[in-house]
Amino acid sequence: MSFIAIGSALYAALSKNLVRSIFIFFVTLFALAGLYVMALADFVAVTQVVIYVGGILVLILFAFMLSGRETLNVIQQQKGKFVNMAKVPAVILAVLFLAVIVNIILKTDADNLPWVKQAIAQKNEIMPANSTIENIGVNLMTTYLLPFEAISVLLLMALVGAAHLSRKEGRA
């Protein structure tokens, strides 16, 4: 599953075609939802499918179609050699960042962190058998009520702002 995720993400990054890039991004998101299931977070996986695949990608496709065919032509023109000189700094940056992160991850040795061991010892670990959705709902309404309200207000602000930005010029 993770190979599918990484492979499709790399393909989305490397492909020259915008439409192909968007559609292969679908595959990445589905594979990530599968990874969430493997991390025993079913509800997050369902939310991922609903919001990302259902919402965000449709939005991206809308924007792509609304931005017209000139965009596509520009993309098609600038394809060149496989190794583009302008992309070398980007590759160097990404690879260096990857080296740093992987180094830190391997040094941290996340499976033996103190609090993780403590959680396993106290049976605070989510097992494949038990369902977490009920607990998430209760926690969302008690422990995390303030972030929940804050994010709902922020979502409303974002919707209003997006509607304001995307209307026709003239009155604004």
Next chain:
Amino acid sequence: MISLTDFLLVGALLFCTGIYMIVSKRNSIQVLIGIELMLNAAILNLVAFGKYDKLNNGGQVFALFAIVLAAATTAVALAIVLNVYRRYKTIDPDEIKNLRD
């Protein structure tokens, strides 16, 4: 069982792919996809660590918050992209030089 380190490594790879896309792409929508990739890598880390928090569900709840935030960000960013396209007739981030003419 998949260990925690594997999840973190996958997250790191996705994050770096996102960085590469953001820096190198010449199309705003692909830059946006790169940002989504980085957010997804972060969410994957949250979910992977959230496995060890059964009582409070901190990781999973904040993963949900992050997904909602990503949705809001994308909506606003796409509105901005449409406006920029209407004004400049291009969505290449390299060619947009001034914020307001």
